Amino acid sequence: MPTWSVLLNEANRLGAKNPNAAINYIVSQKRDFLKRLSEKTGRNTILYFSGFLQKQPSNDASINDLDINAFMENIHGLDKNVGLDLILHTPGGDLAATEHIIKYIKTCFHGDIRAIIPQMAMSAGSMMAVSCKSVVMGKQSSLGPFDPQLNGVPCQSAIREFYKAVDDVSKNAASLGLWQAILSKLNPTFLTLCAQADELAEELTEKILADKNIDEATKTKIKMLFAKNENTKTHRRHIDRDQCREAGLDIIDLEDDNDLQDIVLSIHHCCMILAEKTPVIKIVENNIGGCYIRNMAMPSPV
Secondary structure (H helix, E strand, O other): OOOHHHHHHHHHHHHOOOHHHHHHHHHHHHHHHHHHHHHHHOOEEEEEEEOOOOOOOOHHHOEOOOHHHHHHHHHOOOOOOOOEEEEEEEOOEOHHHHHHHHHHHHHHOOOOEEEEEOOEEOOHHHHHHHHOOEEEEOOOOEEOOOOOEEOOEEHHHHHHHHHHHHHHHHHOHHHHHHHHHHHOOOOOOHHHHHHHHHHHHHHHHHHHHHOOOOOHHHHHHHHHHHOOHHHHOOOOOOEOHHHHHHHOOOEEEHHHOHHHHHHHHHHHHHHHHHHHHOOEEEEEEEOOOOEEEEEOOOOOOO
């Protein structure tokens, strides 16, 4: 199977004569690899790719409520009785939208969903992966913490800081002025919204783990790894497959099957090239030709 550089060099060669030929080549290769993957596994394949690494931060790059339409388009026509391989590359996104998507696809495929992570599925994308029966990961693959964020602020950290302020002031009244200066910068209801977001994330995590055939000790280990930011320290933390396996997730090594590894990485490389060369920011595509693409929103003319 071609590597990223082989695909890119061939696209550049074709593009030197006709720019459209380069894009058509990569699109054709991607479709062929998706079909090959399904033929190999005997399962449906849906690719969910975000170009968040190539583009500026955008809601279009994140998991959002528009994505349910993308999954509806791609699930239509698939045999719901042979399971689904869900290829994920995403920074995460809206928690409520993620909850809806998880419930929808699990209902469609009777819970028989395997996540495949060619590079990274972070935050809510990690939650989608953890909700699957098993997760295929390579040495380079990573999931990420799914503790909730509000306007880029970790909700659990904000709540802990507030209670630290309460404790400090109760022990040392002289610290009141310092904490007033810090807490006065928070918008009204911010801490309440943080608490509610944390409760929602906890509720969804409990639902996801309740569907898995694991004991309470394993559930606790998974929650401590993914849902508690006092352990992960930063929302951008990369959690590799060894950590996922140690926590109790059913992890399949991508390298166990060289053909599978080549196909999966070739699909990913095609998507990365498209995200670099075109306005495409999200691709949701299946193995029978269904495809939903979103382009980067263009700024309105002045």
